[in-house]
Amino acid sequence: MSTSATIGMIGFGAIGMEIASALDRLGESERLVATLVREGRAAPRAVHTAHDLLGAQPGVVIECAGHQAVRDYVPALLADGVDCIVSSIGVLADPDMAAILAAAEQAGGGRLLLPAGAIAGLDGLVAAALAGISQVTYTSYKPPHAWRGTLAEQAIDLDAPASEQVFFEGTAREAAAAYPKNANVSVAVGLAGIGIDATRVRLVSSREVSDPVGVIEAEGAFGRFRFDILALASPSNPKTSALTGYSLLQCARLGGAWPVFAMACAGRQA
Incomplete structure (x- = not known):
């Protein structure tokens, strides 16, 4: 992941708003190229389908919209080669969903990434x-x-x-x-x-x-x-946590997120 990567985002609730606000304060609002939200929801550079999110050509996508958003959108992004930093990592508790995400990653080369910054230790x-x-x-x-x-x-x-x-x-x-x-x-x-x-x-x-x-x-x-x-x-x-959005954003800006399935291959099972 490039440290100057453009950013896409899924969701614009409390976490998404904090990320967008932080980018504004940093003078980096132009890095956010698309925000995927439901029809009728306002968001910076709003789009409403995974296809349109991909069309914005983000270097990395931040998910901050919940487990269903991971299920609905992240497999297609991974299969298209886009790295995805996932806040709703608990979705991997579903073994079927974990298998779908792993297959999409293997097929397209996009990586499912775990942000660690909000969790010391x-x-x-x-x-x-x-x-x-x-x-x-x-x-x-x-x-x-x-x-x-x-x-x-x-x-x-x-x-x-x-x-x-x-x-x-x-x-x-x-x-x-x-x-x-x-x-x-x-x-x-x-x-x-x-x-x-x-x-x-x-x-x-x-x-x-x-x-x-x-x-x-x-x-x-x-x-x-x-x-x-x-x-x-x-x-x-x-x-x-108030720190969650900043953890996701810093992983997108600076790298440092961990590839989930590479961790599993190293001996930690998802």
Whole structure:
């Protein structure tokens, strides 16, 4: 990926708006050549089909619109040779979709890329995986209101006065399937370390935090580490980190994203 690559974008919600605003502040708004949105939605250089997005000839495409957008558009982009930086990495919890994306990448040469900048500690996991990891746990603490509109409402009473309530414990694959808008980080942790079926995840509703806190813990032949990440919530979307958009943009501007399927070939299974 060229460090001067033009950028296409899928979606123009909270993350997409932050990316466009950052480009404006950097004086690089001309790098955004197209934004794929639904008919009727306003966005910078709006287009409405994958064909039109490809017609703008982006050097790299940033996805920031959710799992369905990955399913609908990213295979065609990969098959046309375009690198795609995917924020909704939890879509890989679906093995059928993972296979479709891998086949599209192999057919066209475009790479599915994982942005790491919003998640401190992933580089340590990648290195530790070579030395040998025996276990990885990712715990996500968010205030009760951030879990509204999810299956957490069926598992616990979000209005209960308890300081903390653990409402999910399972694998990263299970977490991403049940909480697709909240557990993308767990899949990223799994990809970087010992795989999404071996990575353990805990989801916690906590009155002790006002913004999302993620804790990555790993141990193995390399030793042991723990990363605590306080990621301030986006002002317009409490379910996502304010740093997410900047992570995606810096990967597009400067490189540094990780090729997902190359990681899998190195021993980390998607």
